[in-house]
Amino acid sequence: MGIYAITGAATGIGAALKSQLLAAGHELVSVDIKAGDVIADLSTAEGREAAIAGIRERAPDGLDGFIPCAGLPPVARPLSLIAQVNYFAVVATVEGLKDLVAMKRGSVLIVASNSAPMIPRDDPFVDACLAGDELAACAHIEIRDGHTAYAGSKRAVTTWMRRNIVSYARAGVRMNAVAPGITRTPLSEQVMSDDELGPAMQAFGKSVPWGGTAQPEQIANVMRFLLSEDANFVCGSVVFVDGGSDAMLRSDDF
């Protein structure tokens, strides 16, 4: 059985994956701002350091997998928090744990979104994130909007994963991303009930080709597979789990 570390497992998709990994007999180290083995605010540099140190202390012999699942919705304010948690905390914790995952030829699974491709690849917010300039990205996003902050942070983190795949794979880390569609969690409930973004999200939910929205367990099922030995040649992939929405919107791009 393996040992995995996960952020953002207090609720939603992270909580579903945590239950599944524990039920399969794995050990788990969880990091969250609300509840977990390590309590840390990943929007701050101190919180990221505490998360990395807490995981290292509990898994000194290496990790079979790391899942930076913590995320904030497009309705979070200030918008810079979305950049800090959804992009900069992910990159900082993945980088900070790379050697620990490599010790076991383990796997990193980024939690992206099917909204990521909705932001152009040359968006200045995405560029600032990928340049690693947290101050500039946070300053810039304050003059934009919640959708750009959320989907842009997911585009940036997905692109970061793909740009770094050679270095990670050669170091012995298999890295992939899952891109969920609308999933019933506290995060999506906040967006659904927002006056501005709610109606658009509800309409998007009704357009899903396969019908309906996902339960967190449906996303966790695929994440568990991607982390497992059954997926040990899947590397650098972005796996959409969204009932066909991305294929409907971008049929010719893959």
Ligand code: NAD
């Ligand atoms: P959720 O709100 O249920 O879970 C998010 C978790 O992140 C919570 O446990 C929360 O406490 C934690 N968190 C938030 N801010 C934090 C901080 N500063 N420091 C530490 N922990 C923090 O939401 P979810 O829907 O399960 O989201 C999980 C991931 O899935 C996120 O990255 C989200 O962007 C992504 N996602 C969700 C959907 C969806 O429709 N729910 C769709 C695509 C992608």
